[in-house]
Amino acid sequence: MKYRISANVIRRLPRYLRRFELLDRQNVEKISSSALGERMGLKASQIRQDFNCFGGFGQQGYGYNVKQLRDDVGGILGLDKTLTAIVIGAGNLGRALIANFDFAFCGVELIAAFDTSKAIAGTRLHGTPILDAGELNEFLDDHHVDVAVLTMPKSATAGTARLLSNHGVRGLWNFTGVDIDADLGDTLVEDVHLSDSLLTLGYYLRGRTEQPGEDGDKL
Amino acid sequence: MKYRISANVIRRLPRYLRRFELLDRQNVEKISSSALGERMGLKASQIRQDFNCFGGFGQQGYGYNVKQLRDDVGGILGLDKTLTAIVIGAGNLGRALIANFDFAFCGVELIAAFDTSKAIAGTRLHGTPILDAGELNEFLDDHHVDVAVLTMPKSATAGTARLLSNHGVRGLWNFTGVDIDADLGDTLVEDVHLSDSLLTLGYYLRGRTEQPGEDGDKL
């Protein structure tokens, strides 16, 4: 039970979670750290170290129970506490996330989306109400919003980020590609830089250089 | 000039590139490693180390020339050699990428998209022709395709990945959320696991734990 968990370990947790979900769907009941390591491209000892940051969930001489491990990792990630989220910008990307992304899997409830287009205001998409951007302020005063998903044009990013932060939104999931430099107090920003991902792939494709370390993911 | 560049360094290159683009737009002509470090949340010595992997681009007593550095980093990433790409699956996400993502910035030319829906086959989106999925095989035989962007349903992922790999597509940019376990020879897979990103943000939001290391990005 370590005092402070490193970011490296935290960023591996979702991967473990996905893997356990998969194993469970495949009706695998138990798995050893070495078998898991083989499937995930990790060393068995690293897996044991990782789990030990949180106390260790295994049984000596047996291995890890898949269902239990899935629940435990889910618990560490806090999936029991649902967070509320809104989407800012219902263009293609916003709509793609609203319609296809599994927010529930991440312990997040999507409660509304906002867009400047009057044409779509008042409609619903996949159960989520699309509201006029003009109503955002009022909405934030009336509802508790933990996370805002930023899928609007680059130009609106800085201002909107500040507005959201000022209204108590503590997490920004930022797809705009614009780095939010300004100090937003205790509001956290998780940047999704798709271009970084494609550029990295391109680097490895162009060079004769061989593949990256493990299985090349890393959201 | 190091023999082999670590994946950590490679994954920082796109961030440098973005930053230099920004500095250039702000008409900043030169910058020192310490000033750059301050803006990017990196230590000056790390920046100098990173650039030295490729020979070092600075001038002692002066700093780094922004335009030149941007071009140099672009060169390392291979932006001069354009790669060709196709999108598989023109649903919301596929369309969002086709219409909004800056492929050119990444040195990639999008030449076609494929979808099973006969309704949209033959149309164009943002200049990109949308073709019927049935024509994929023939298309691959007739065109050189470096990268396939996977934005189709999960169920089709494994089979399509194999097909693409067999037809010589060497890079898969995978948005399906499905891990492609199968061995695809020398085809590289870059996974974009959006759920990992949101789960990580959620972890930090829920816990009293403080923020991640730096500025919390990491595609």
Add this chain to the structure above:
DNA sequence: TAGATTGTTAATCGATTAACAATC
């Protein structure tokens, strides 16, 4: 009990940071 596999400590490896001589 014997075998398996964890939890955990110790050893290794690599990445980041600091320091400083080289040089513009």
Add this chain to the structure above:
DNA sequence: TAGATTGTTAATCGATTAACAATC
């Protein structure tokens, strides 16, 4: 020249891996 700032080597730090005793 004096000042600034890099390139690069050395020191530190942290993360991964190996090893093994504990225990199911």
